[in-house]
Amino acid sequence: MKKIIEGLAYVLGNDVDTDQIIPAEHLVYSLSDPEEKKNYGKFALTGVPGEQAGLPDGNVSFTEGDNFESKYSIIIGGKNFGCGSSREHAPACMEIAGVRAVIAQSYARIFYRNSVDGGFFIPFECITRLVEEIKTGDDLKIDLVANTLANKTQNKMYDLKSLGEVIDIIEAGNIFEYARKTGMIASS
């Protein structure tokens, strides 16, 4: 597991649902074909209403034009991030677009579980709400050992909650690697 995650912030609000993260009409592409799956990056977060896309100003595109990669790799969210459907295309599209971490006040459980078990990115929980603190485009640094978030742009530091009981799965990489490590399934 990486000890440091650095990147630019993309800030969203409360109750960002999976239809906002990846609208259902796009759930048709292959998640395993290296070329076709780029569509998921391209359409990631395109369902977010304009005024809430990239706070505080809003109307900030997550990916530009036909690009499947975003310049923003750390998502800041409010409460109940990832609510709605069980579609794993939601954390997958964010990873394909280059997201390495989400820091939210709280998560909907299936999204959280998918993020951890699939090893797409690390879902952190913040101790104090960050949506009004951090601006889209701020330069962030997460220290996984100290459980801290540094906002280099604003020169501020925040503590993050410990990853708790899912840290073993995150460290292993995903649920399969964890199960191999613990002897639940045979090593490949």
Place this chain on the structure above:
Amino acid sequence: MGMTITEKILAAHSGKDSVVPGDNIWVDVDVLMTHDVCGPGTFAIFKKQFGENAKVWDRDKVVIIPDHFIFTEDTHANRNIDILRQFVKEQDLPHYYDVGTDNYKGVCHLALAQEGFNRPGEILFGTDSHTSTSGAFGMFSTGIGNTDAAFILGTGKIWVKVPESMCFEFTGKFPDHVMAKDVILNVIGDIGVDGATYRSMEWRGDAVMSLSMEERMTLCNMAIEAGGKNGIIEADEVTTDYVRQRTDRPYKIYHSDEDAKYFFKKTYNASEMESIVAKPHSPDNKAKVSECEDVKLDRAYIGSCTGGKLTDFMAAAKLLKGKKVQIDTFIVPATREVEEDLHKEKIGGETLVDIFKNAGAYLGDPSCAACLGGPKDTFGRAKDNQVVISTTNRNFPGRMGSKQSHVYLASPYTAAASALTGHITNPAEFVNN
């Protein structure tokens, strides 16, 4: 100390005498369900992790029900059905309900019930968040992603964190015009879209037990809209009558102990329930129908796992019979069986299909259809800034298609009454006349 029904089922499937909320346990899975949207991704992960020639853990426990993007020209969507067929063939899976055949069913959550896969005491996982629906049969059921589903396909097991339970008790009798949809919208409005996150929503009380299986399914279906891990109702004679008509397989009935510990308990007087809508753009944006009667509508939509069952259409037909809808009204039966019933069931000598047609409604084929928007050519997909009243489960921005549309979630009674007037309308006087 006593256990809730959810705790008992989880304990029994993990080889333990007891579990408490917060325990992380590995459970044995009785049924894994997937569909056209998540099946292809699940199978790809399964092959990557267990090998190209790996076999699923138990052919008889895998159920594949295509239902999301079925009646569409979208080539990627149709390719995904081919991927399901290929996997079914490779694995020789007996429980597959192929598109374009007599065996096609439609919406997975109702099809699971109708085909006998919902059995008290069992554990069912599905790659769909509304898998919580099956909890109406006194079983543990919840939604998972492709990775967890692939893990189950290979091992028959998955880890579960034992949830705390919340108890929602309804005593007395629901008014005639109040449906299960009103009840669940009311509760979600009370506790919020994350009010049950990580928790079990257990429904109890004589008013709940007076409901049909379809209405009980509606209650459990939308547990996820409050963030719930599962919804559950203890099995009784209504349950076993339904199950026995659908399967000969054994089942086991569990009850919550008198001294079971609940995180939250609330008792409602059923007779005080009213018709409820969830206003745009969140299922917890609750309002009484009587407070929204000035909202003008462009269309009504009656369908989905939440509001596309026979009970839902019986309710709608009761109001639409002999009248004309004032707005575009879409009728989408959840499954083929419901569709067939629309041709058989009659009110006052007229079949439901004729009632809907004569009222001027449009009838679609059984599938998830516009509940989740879907490909551009999906039946009933919301356009532009339309205002829609819908018996579906989610009114998130863009959920039914257009990002500019506005969706009001409501019961079939409310949707039908509103279709007749063109604005949100209290069904009470229609129902009681």
